[in-house]
Amino acid sequence: MNRVCVVSGFAFASVLAMACQDKAELAVYKGKATPTDPATIGSKTGAKADSRFEVDGGGASQPISKVSAASLLSRAKPLLGALAQQADNPANPSTTEKIDLGHLLYFDPRLSKSQKISCNTCHDLASYGVDIREKNGARSRTSEGHDAHFGERNTPTVYNAAFHMAQFWDGRAVDVEDQATKPILNPIEMAMDDDAAVLAALKAVPQYVEMFAAAFPESASDPITMANLSKAIGAYERKLVTPAPFDRFMGGDLTALDEAQLLGLQYFLDVGCTQCHSGPAVGGMQFQKLGTIKPWPDLVDEGRAAHTKNAIDKFVFKVPSLRNVTETGPWLHDGSFTELEAIVGKMAEFQSARGKVTLAETEAIVAFLGSLKGELPKELIKVPELPGIEPAVEPAKPSPI
Ligand code: HEC
Numbered sequence: 102m103n104r105v106c107v108v109s110g111f112a113f114a115s116v117l118a119m120a121c122q123d124k125a126e127l128a129v130y131k132g133k134a135t136p137t138d139p140a141t142i143g144s145k146t147g148a149k150a151d152s153r154f155e156v157d158g159g160g161a162s163q164p165i166s167k168v169s170a171a172s173l174l175s176r177a178k179p180l181l182g183a184l185a186q187q188a189d190n191p192a193n194p195s196t197t198e199k200i201d202l203g204h205l206l207y208f209d210p211r212l213s214k215s216q217k218i219s220c221n222t223c224h225d226l227a228s229y230g231v232d233i234r235e236k237n238g239a240r241s242r243t244s245e246g247h248d249a250h251f252g253e254r255n256t257p258t259v260y261n262a263a264f265h266m267a268q269f270w271d272g273r274a275v276d277v278e279d280q281a282t283k284p285i286l287n288p289i290e291m292a293m294d295d296d297a298a299v300l301a302a303l304k305a306v307p308q309y310v311e312m313f314a315a316a317f318p319e320s321a322s323d324p325i326t327m328a329n330l331s332k333a334i335g336a337y338e339r340k341l342v343t344p345a346p347f348d349r350f351m352g353g354d355l356t357a358l359d360e361a362q363l364l365g366l367q368y369f370l371d372v373g374c375t376q377c378h379s380g381p382a383v384g385g386m387q388f389q390k391l392g393t394i395k396p397w398p399d400l401v402d403e404g405r406a407a408h409t410k411n412a413i414d415k416f417v418f419k420v421p422s423l424r425n426v427t428e429t430g431p432w433l434h435d436g437s438f439t440e441l442e443a444i445v446g447k448m449a450e451f452q453s454a455r456g457k458v459t460l461a462e463t464e465a466i467v468a469f470l471g472s473l474k475g476e477l478p479k480e481l482i483k484v485p486e487l488p489g490i491e492p493a494v495e496p497a498k499p500s501p502i
């Protein structure tokens with residue numbers, strides 16, 4: 102279920118104009134607040150605009166009680182919401198056959214020219230769907246693909262991605278199905294020569310021939326096609342959902358978040374992070390400029406403009422989901438931030454009308470972001486035995502002396 106919202110008008114004092122294609126009932130950014138009009142932010146709930154800053158050092162003016170947990174819940178619910186169990190696509194109905202096939206394909210390195218790179222190489226499902234390979238003792242900013250090539254952009258997580266209104270940092274793929282074959286053919290990722298090479302690799306595996314036929318009975322004469330490959334991987338990705346303590350809170354459990362997290366949620370709402378990080382995925386529903394309030398320094402990647410060739414899209418990126426964000430660093434489209442506190446501080450300063458936040462506020466927001474860390478679907482992400490490949494035999498261990 103998607104809602105496509107395009108927000109334009111990034112200049113100072115301009116009114117944000119939103120055009121939303123109505124694909125779902127999600128309530129996103131109903132307010133009339135502009136990024137430069139702090140007085141209106143938070144006014145929906147009657148909260149004083151600057152109440153957050155009243156206490157010296159930025160601490161809470163009052164301890165968060167159960168009552169305010171309830172009021173936070175009612176503020177947050179229409180802006181954020183609980184994750185659904187899966188992200189459905191009527192054009193690609195979910196079936197066990199497709200999901201099982203997608204599971205194998207996701208892990209299969211034979212979809213790469215080197216036969217060494219699978220989706221899981223860069224989007225490691227056991228590690229929150231991001232690339233955990235290290236370079237010089239830290240996670241790489243960008244991923245190593247075919248022939249030791251590195252791309253320009255950080256690898257986003259595949260978890261909950263199917264909920265986004267579009268895929269990639271610049272939104273150039275409409276959904277996970279549309280996205281799925283692109284890395285396979287990308288010369289610096291999996292680098293297959295063309296569709297024919299991909300289809301030949303799949304047809305060479307008898308079990309795939311059977312599984313495609315079972316998953317796509319409507320195309321019985323020729324089930325192995327790029328479109329069906331996309332659908333199988335897409336159906337699998339639509340199940341990669343990570344329910345978190347925050348969802349229990351959205352469901353009405355006022356004890357699901359601890360005090361620091363509740364305080365962080367209050368700041369998150371007060372600062373107006375939800376103007377952009379909205380919907381159940383806490384993002385993924387809008388395109389926004391990086392540097393809304395003041396120019397982001399030293400930007401190289403032009404974001405959406407590189408795809409749309411439209412000047413208004415310069416430095417505009419899809420607002421990322423903040424689900425599991427504590428686990429998915431380094432952050433930003435270029436992986437330029439290695440500390441979550443640092444990027445949260447910069448977000449407040451460069452993206453929100455409320456401006457800089459204190460260290461204590463930043464820490465509370467980071468604690469709140471921790472409540473978005475979800476459970477991984479263990480069964481669904483087991484490393485599968487791939488058809489037509491002998492399972493690696495464990496080398497015999499020397500017997501203990
Ligand atoms: C070499 C590393 C690499 C491999 C292999 C790879 N990806 Fe990605 N993936 C990336 C990068 C980098 C991006 C972001 C690119 C961009 O936004 O321009 C991305 C983006 C995505 C997204 C969009 C997520 C979002 O939030 O917008 C999805 C979904 C995805 N990949 C799924 C897959 C699937 C499925 C496969 C296997 C068929 C795969 N990827 C293989 C690196 C990789």
Ligand code: HEC
Pocket residue numbers: 369372373374375376377378388389390391393418419420421422423426429431432433434435444445448449452453466
């Ligand atoms: C005006 C819109 C806007 C507002 C307000 C906003 N953000 Fe963002 N945020 C973005 C965009 C766009 C990106 C992605 C930019 C990029 O990668 O170049 C982003 C990225 C992030 C990231 C990095 C995520 C990742 O996976 O790399 C974090 C964390 C984040 N924002 C947190 C926050 C917090 C916390 C607030 C409130 C203090 C906030 N944002 C306010 C638009 C916004």
